[in-house]
Amino acid sequence: MTDLITPQVAHADDGHPEQEHHGPTGILKWMTSTDHKVIGLSYTVTSVVMLIIGGLFAEIIRAQLSSPNGTIVSLAQYNELFTMHGSVMIYLFAGPFAFGGLANIIVPIQIGAPDMAFPRLNALSYWLYLMGSLTMLMGFFTAGGAANFGWVAYAPLSNSINTPGAGADLWIGGLLLTGFSAIFTGVNLTATIFYLRAPGMTMFRMPIFTWNMLVTAILILLAFPVLTAGLIMLYCDRHFGTHIFSVAGGGVPVLWQHIFWFWGHPEVYILALPFFGIATEIIAVFSKKPVFGYKSMVFATLTIGALSLGVWAHHMFTTGVVLLPFFSIMSLLIAVPTGIKIFNWIGTMWRGELWFSTAMLMALGFLFTFLIGGLTGVYLASPPLDFFTHDTYFVVAHFHSIVMALVLAGMGGLYFWGPKFTGYLLNEKFGKIQFWFLFIGTQVFTFPQYILGLDGMPRRVAIYPHSPQWKSLNDWSTFGAILVGISMIVFVVNVGYSWKRYPAGDNPWDAQTLEWFTTSPPPHHNFYRLPQIRSERPTWDYNHPEHRSLAHGTGGTSTHHEPPLANAIVGMLEHDQDHGA
Amino acid sequence: MYHLWQGFSIGAVVIGGFVVVLFVYAIVRFRRTGDNIPRQAQYHLPAEVLYTVVPILVVFGLFAATLVVENKEVSNPKTNVTVDVNAFQWGWKFTYPGTETVVIGQTTQDPTMEIPVNTNIHINLTSTDVLHGFYVKAFNFSRYALPGVLNQFTLDAVKTGTFTGQCTQLCGLYHSLMFFNVKVVTMPQYSAWLAKTANPAAFAAAAKTTKQQTSTQVPTKPASSQGSN
Numbered sequence: 001m002t003d004l005i006t007p008q009v010a011h012a013d014d015g016h017p018e019q020e021h022h023g024p025t026g027i028l029k030w031m032t033s034t035d036h037k038v039i040g041l042s043y044t045v046t047s048v049v050m051l052i053i054g055g056l057f058a059e060i061i062r063a064q065l066s067s068p069n070g071t072i073v074s075l076a077q078y079n080e081l082f083t084m085h086g087s088v089m090i091y092l093f094a095g096p097f098a099f100g101g102l103a104n105i106i107v108p109i110q111i112g113a114p115d116m117a118f119p120r121l122n123a124l125s126y127w128l129y130l131m132g133s134l135t136m137l138m139g140f141f142t143a144g145g146a147a148n149f150g151w152v153a154y155a156p157l158s159n160s161i162n163t164p165g166a167g168a169d170l171w172i173g174g175l176l177l178t179g180f181s182a183i184f185t186g187v188n189l190t191a192t193i194f195y196l197r198a199p200g201m202t203m204f205r206m207p208i209f210t211w212n213m214l215v216t217a218i219l220i221l222l223a224f225p226v227l228t229a230g231l232i233m234l235y236c237d238r239h240f241g242t243h244i245f246s247v248a249g250g251g252v253p254v255l256w257q258h259i260f261w262f263w264g265h266p267e268v269y270i271l272a273l274p275f276f277g278i279a280t281e282i283i284a285v286f287s288k289k290p291v292f293g294y295k296s297m298v299f300a301t302l303t304i305g306a307l308s309l310g311v312w313a314h315h316m317f318t319t320g321v322v323l324l325p326f327f328s329i330m331s332l333l334i335a336v337p338t339g340i341k342i343f344n345w346i347g348t349m350w351r352g353e354l355w356f357s358t359a360m361l362m363a364l365g366f367l368f369t370f371l372i373g374g375l376t377g378v379y380l381a382s383p384p385l386d387f388f389t390h391d392t393y394f395v396v397a398h399f400h401s402i403v404m405a406l407v408l409a410g411m412g413g414l415y416f417w418g419p420k421f422t423g424y425l426l427n428e429k430f431g432k433i434q435f436w437f438l439f440i441g442t443q444v445f446t447f448p449q450y451i452l453g454l455d456g457m458p459r460r461v462a463i464y465p466h467s468p469q470w471k472s473l474n475d476w477s478t479f480g481a482i483l484v485g486i487s488m489i490v491f492v493v494n495v496g497y498s499w500k501r502y503p504a505g506d507n508p509w510d511a512q513t514l515e516w517f518t519t520s521p522p523p524h525h526n527f528y529r530l531p532q533i534r535s536e537r538p539t540w541d542y543n544h545p546e547h548r549s550l551a552h553g554t555g556g557t558s559t560h561h562e563p564p565l566a567n568a569i570v571g572m573l574e575h576d577q578d579h580g581a
Numbered sequence: 582m583y584h585l586w587q588g589f590s591i592g593a594v595v596i597g598g599f600v601v602v603l604f605v606y607a608i609v610r611f612r613r614t615g616d617n618i619p620r621q622a623q624y625h626l627p628a629e630v631l632y633t634v635v636p637i638l639v640v641f642g643l644f645a646a647t648l649v650v651e652n653k654e655v656s657n658p659k660t661n662v663t664v665d666v667n668a669f670q671w672g673w674k675f676t677y678p679g680t681e682t683v684v685i686g687q688t689t690q691d692p693t694m695e696i697p698v699n700t701n702i703h704i705n706l707t708s709t710d711v712l713h714g715f716y717v718k719a720f721n722f723s724r725y726a727l728p729g730v731l732n733q734f735t736l737d738a739v740k741t742g743t744f745t746g747q748c749t750q751l752c753g754l755y756h757s758l759m760f761f762n763v764k765v766v767t768m769p770q771y772s773a774w775l776a777k778t779a780n781p782a783a784f785a786a787a788a789k790t791t792k793q794q795t796s797t798q799v800p801t802k803p804a805s806s807q808g809s810n
Contacts, residue, residue: 075754150751156728157711162670162753247729253712254727287611290623296633318714319725320706320732324651329644336636342600343632349607352619356612364608371600375593382647384582384654385589388721391714391749456718458749461757466745549623 023524034119037421037521039126040105044414046130047097051407052488053137054088057081059485062445062478068468078462079148080167084139086151087171090271091178092133094406098274099185099220100129102413103213105421107189109515110210112198112533114525117191121184128181136174139167147171150460152264153234155245155256160238169238172231179228182270186220189213198514200533204298207513207536208291211298212277215305219266219273222309227263230256254321261312269308272402273301275409276341279363282409282416283345285511286360287352290537290549293344300337300344307334317386324383331381338374342367357509358431362412365439366405372443373401376450391460394453397446404442404484411438411491419504423520427502430494437487445480448473512537582721585650592639654722660703660735662771664694668706668713668726668748671755676787681779683787686761693762697771698741706732714749717763723749738765 024032030042061081064070073081108116116122139146144165149158153171156162193206193214206214234256236242243249245256284291291297307330313322314331345367354360376398379385389395411434419425452473457464464470507516517539518527531542535549665676672687675694686692696702706715708726716723719742724732748759766774 075757079751079754079756154712154751157751157753162711253729288613288619290621292623293625293629294623296629318723319727320734321727321730324655325644325648328647328651329640332640332644332647333637335640336633339596339636340629340633343628346600346603346607347625347628349604349611351622352607352611353613353615353617354608354611364604367604368601371597371604375597378593378643379586379589382585382589382643382651384585384647384650387654387723388582388718390723391716456716456745456747458714458716458747460751461747463757465758466760544618547618547621549621551624 034115034123035524036108036116036119036122037105039122040101040103041421042126043096043104043129044101046126046133047093047101050088050092050133051097052492054085054093055485055488057085057088059481061085062474062481064462065464065474066471066478068464068471070463073462075462076145076148079150079460080140080146082460083148083150083171084137084146087136087147087175088133089403090151090267091175092129092136094271094403094410095182095267096129096178097410098271098278099182099189099213099216100125102278102410102417103189103209103216103274104185106417106515107210107213108192108196109420109518109522109526110207110513111193111196111201112514112527112530113192113196114527116188117196118188122188125181125184125188128177128184132174132177132179132181134174135170135177138174139165139170142166142170152260153256154260155234155237155253156247158234158238158256159246169235172235172238176228176231179224179231182220183224183228186217186224189217190221193217198530198533200538201514204295205533205536205538207277208280208294208297208301209274209277209513212273212280212301215301216270216273219270219305219308223263223266223270226259227267230259230263233259254316254319257316257319258312261315264315265312266305266308268402269304272406273304275366275406275413276301278413278416279345279366279409280341280348281511281513282359282363282412283348283367285416285509286355286357286363287349288355288510289348289352290512290535290540291344292347292350293340294536296340297344300340303337304334307337314381314386317383318390328381328383332378335374335378335381342371342374355509357415358426358428358435359412359416359509361432361435361439362408362415365435365442366409366412369401369408369439369442370405372446373398373405376401389453391458392453393449393457393459396459397449397453400449401442401446404438404446408435408438408442411435416509417515419508420515420520420522423504424498424500425502425504425508427494427498430490430497434487434490434494437483437490441480441483441485441487443480444483445477448476448480452477507539507543510540510543512540514538517542582650582654585646588646589643592643596636596639655734657733658701658735660701662697662700663703663705664696665705665707666694666715666726667709668715668752668759669709670711670753671748671759673759673761674787675761676784677775680775681781681784682775683780683784684778685783685787691760691762693743693764694746695764695766695771695774696736696738697768698738698765700737700768702736702738704734704736706734711752712750713752713759715746716749717744717746719744719763725750738763741765741767 023029060073064072064078142165144167146167149163158168193210233244237244237246243251245251245253280291311327311331313327316322317324380389380398415426415431452470457470504520506519517531531538535541541548663678665678667674673692675684675692684692684694706724706726708728710728713726714723715726720736724734743762743764746761746763748756
């Protein structure tokens, strides 16, 4: 069990007590485990498989668009492909990868908890997610094909007259299941972070990744029930004649958009915040510095979370039925906390000692790509500019810059934390090859799309017979998508090549947070012992007691010994609290 | 609007460029040179305040510019010509109230909406079935056609010529083929065209279908449609 002992008596290289946990092994372990690390790994593997499936859809889409009158797929198949590409990537990859996969594994260890607060609920989350994913994908095997109304399922196209097939119902059902899975994970993360922190791990000593996951979890709790309700309404409209979204029965089609985006915009940050957290951790570790502006980082995250609940109608500027200025200013304002984050990341690198490992390259690639996506997002927040870019490839390019940035950060997360939960490092040479394919591929496939969008190419069209001049830019975009595809192949090869090849050790990166204090992989219930937690970097403080974080204006050199005043006061308060416990 | 685009672009290039310069400088300048541990600086309050306050000011500047342009764009000036634009799966119907002209076309036959140049055109945009997007690249403008909602806006074409328009909102199987043209002509040409294309029978039939369609929301084939997919 976990002991809290002081650094004076604990040494990182002490022999560990024998691990006393006799559970099933192999497939039975996978099926029955409530260990957050096993569940998290299942989530990670499943979601990466979804990334590959969604990526294959994307490659087919790009192949189709490489000719103005492409005939690789039919119009009907094309609608299914982009619908399922978006659905798989957003519902089945990005969210589950972040909050089901990495957060599930890392958050409890980062805060010194033995497991998630509700281990069985956690297992239920995974199985709901897996079943939901299979349910949604099953649509391809129905007579009418998979859902084909776009990943946003706008009413009334998604009603039973316009989309009668079973694929649409499987899409709704699958999304309900994964939605519940997300809600349960949100409950679990919130409870874990609030109640299972180790002694000394105050809120303002939580690593940024954990902070971001807390805000993500709260956003999940606020937003996902709305989506669930909307999906049930949609299902009732389709099968029970409720006319909630149909004009004929006095319903309002635009209501679906309000419900969908009331979930959908917080969802953007539910997807993004975890990856911001991953990038923050990586940049700090590989700059050998604390997170610059830790507190402003936390407040930026909270601000993003709050603002994200009030911007949904910027997806609806061109509907003509929303108040434009309110949603415009709210959307523009999100640029401020996001900008703070970007400056904080650069501040973290400033005067650091940058180690360009694969994880760091991925994080830096994230930063650049996210900057592009963020700046183009500002244009879209202005209604007059949105009027001529809405539903064009400009929007497609904007959000692919964002999500590809997240993919870069996610890959960085795998290279960074993979050694912690598998015990083995991934090959760096393959990693760097993967990074360059992924990074260059991303820019090559998004940049032409910005231009295409400004030239008027609408999204979700399978052919562009009147504008053959768009072919060359589309070809560039397709070429970029192929590079991204190659990067995924390199990743899979790397995982196979590095399989149990490079033992990682407890702390291969000289990292800072608590998860690097325990073994790789961590034992059942995560810790044999904990260091003193006196900042958000307990492992760093333990390994480098003479290099504590410095506030502005304190200390002139790196060998400064005194902790800054604020930390000293908090430390004193903590001291009393610890002795009471 | 072009100035708004320019303004946003200047902001994006200046701020983005500044960030990229810092970013690249950090990458080049602060490469690891050994096993040194750098100074563990974590806060720099003046810098943090600066990069919070300046973006807020920039954002409000952009918002002010947005408001000015937006108010101009959504204003409703006096109009002389009205066109009822009706979108359906998968085509467009342009009805000219007060005349007897109606233009209908679907999928492979792109209909042409003719309008006079330098005239405020009042557009009544409706949809018969699902959502559609009325988008003419040359006008830098798009607006949803929503079932059950009358969307109104004003166009003022400043140049003659023929421009391509297209549905931008996914509307089902033939979404990719839902094109139309806007032909901007001089006022006399426009009047001549109206006189030439007047077709009371088709107009009456079209008016009737529109009424039916909006009341039942069931897609009906327009009377004069001959399109085959």
